[in-house]
Amino acid sequence: MTPNETMTQSSATELTSEEVVRITRETNYGTWRFQKGWNPLHIVDSEGCYIIDANGKRYLDFSAQLMCMNLGHKNQAVIDSIAKQAQDLAYALPGYTTTARAELSKLLLEVLPKGLNKFFFTTSGTDANEAAFKIARMYTGKTKIIARYRSYHGSTAGSIAATGDPRRWSMEPRGKGPGIIFGPEVHCYKCPIKHTYPECGIACADYLEHMIRNESDVAAVLVEPIVGTNGVIVPPPEYMPKLRRICDETGVLLIADEVMSGWGRSGEWFAMNLWDVTPDILCTAKGITSAYVPLGLCATSEKIGDFFQDHYFAHGHTYEAHPMTLLPAVATIQEMRRLGLVERTRKLGPFVEEKLNTLKSKHPSIGDVRGKGLFWAVDLVKNQKTKEPFNTYADKVSSKALVVDQIAAKTLADGVIMQAWVSHFVIAPPLIITEEEIERGIDTLDKHLHIADEQCVTN
Known part of the structure; x- marks a missing residue:
């Protein structure tokens, strides 16, 4: 023909x-x-x-x-990056590396909260959260993740189990995975524990501390720094620094789900920067490529990265660090900078x-x-x-x-x-x-x- x-x-x-x-x-x-x-x-x-x-x-x-x-x-620069990567190299297995992988990793060190310097690439935010749960459990040797009721973390088995909003309900009882427990969100307009800010002294954070100290086996606390779909809930300025201190004092990791709040959306590269707080693990997606191609990221601290030098990293998938997703992320960061x-x-x-x-x-x-x-x-x-x-x-x-x-x-x-x-x-x-x-x-x-x-x- x-x-x-x-x-x-x-x-x-x-x-x-x-x-x-x-x-x-x-x-x-x-x-x-x-x-x-x-x-x-x-x-x-x-x-x-x-x-x-x-x-x-x-x-x-x-x-x-x-x-x-x-x-x-x-955005023409992102479009061109997709075409260029398709012409140069459409796929390489995750055990190899590519120029796009190195270029993006170098840029991430510049824009992520300081101290996050080891990366696992995924294809979505829900995959990034799944990676974070596994990494937290491998690193700590503990099981439980404390999430908050007014939250959404994705639709795969682990991330929907950690989702506080009722989208989880249709998956229960099996959908509520083992090791997931829920605490109150920070929502000063309509406080779930009937307190009044600022007289409360950030009681919702105290509640999470109470949970940590009265539960065994807590690996991490999972939060959306600014709650996304469930109401764009911004915590008061004292909340995140207090939660960081609680996690440090109790030996629990802090995971920030910045799938929605990251990439300039809040007026900072990442919302955690609003409070000058660095989580142990940060998950993001969406704006990392401006959604032109599907890419997610799970970024961890140096101490977590160092742990896996001598401990088996038991996670991976076929499309991890897929080159077709990485070069568009490079272009996205460059365009965000160019346009201020x-x-x-x-x-x-x-x-x-x-x-x-x-x-x-x-x-x-x-x-x-x-x-x-x-x-x-x-x-x-x-x-x-x-x-x-x-x-x-x-x-x-x-x-x-x-x-x-x-x-x-x-x-x-x-x-x-x-x-x-x-x-x-x-x-x-x-x-x-x-x-x-x-x-x-x-x-x-x-x-x-x-x-x-x-x-x-x-x-």
């Missing part, structure tokens, strides 16, 4: 947008949802902070897809905060706004005084329509995509976003919040 005949055959079998949606719906699983009623948007193009559907409609990507496309869409995105995000943070607080003052349905840099949540409540949410996770796994989903559908129709989860919105646009685009996104949300306002209890 000649090239022209191949092109003709390809054109003849080109799918319509309706066929693309139908085939996807009929043959694929939609994640974290009922399959009935799934009608995925057919995306065909993208540029900067926008994605474009099959009808040519442009949407402001106000949550960077899944809080991951920090460079925005179609960490500094830019830090500067835009107060602008977003001001706009969201103005929004809160207008709408009785907004209970709280919180965040750092370009990582924010707008929390909806039925009653500002009682802080009762419109919906809970039980509603999400039923057929009940969520208030946030109703509003998100309206913003989508107006050309703004933002992630909604149970009772809040996650606002986390690409770090290249302009002030004008931020205003457009917030103004669109403002326009449709009447849906929630009309259902509020105001007495």
Whole structure:
């Protein structure tokens, strides 16, 4: 068959947008949802902070897809790096090394919190967390991981077991793996242990210490420095240094899950830098390549790295350090530096905060706004005084329509995509976003919040 005949055959079998949606719906699983009623948007193009559907409609990507496309869409340097690596070397087994592997490792030493200098590359954040659990257990000789209830760490067997939010429930009892125990999250707006900051003295950290001292066999404490999907919860400034001291005093490792909060999202390269705290293990993904290719990272301290000089490192997989994922990460770091995105995000943070607080003052349905840099949540409540949410996770796994989903559908129709989860919105646009685009996104949300306002209890 000649090239022209191949092109003709390809054109003849080109799918319509309706066929693309139908085939996807009929043959694929939609994640974290009922399959009935799934009608995925057919995306065909993208540029900067926008994605474009099959009808040519442009949407402001106000949550960077899944809080991951920090460079925005179609960054040419990252695209070129993918093409270059494909031409040079598409794959090498993990026991070999590549130039991209060395280049990325060198850059990671420059941008990660100081003291993290031994790396294991994965293909996702959930894989990075799985690696962290195994490394912590091998290093300490202990088993238990203390996680927090309001958390999400991934969907594979170990990481879903360590996930505090109810996405774990459908996997239980087997899904709650051995050696995982849960403590309270730090959430000053709605404290799970009914304390008030700052008079509490960071009681939620004290609670974790109490758990460590009254449980045997604790290997590590696992935290999202800024809780991601479950509400962009930022701890008070005393929390992370106190938790670091507790872990040091009790001989327990501190694992930071920066899958979402890393790579400039908080206005620092990594959120742990907000408190000048270095974890023993840091896991990340998403923004490491701006999600252009799937890459995760598990970074450990020097003392952990030294341990495995004379102890067997019992972990690995086929795609570890896959060269096609590594060179795009090099390009991503270089582009973030060239564009000054960490500094830019830090500067835009107060602008977003001001706009969201103005929004809160207008709408009785907004209970709280919180965040750092370009990582924010707008929390909806039925009653500002009682802080009762419109919906809970039980509603999400039923057929009940969520208030946030109703509003998100309206913003989508107006050309703004933002992630909604149970009772809040996650606002986390690409770090290249302009002030004008931020205003457009917030103004669109403002326009449709009447849906929630009309259902509020105001007495």
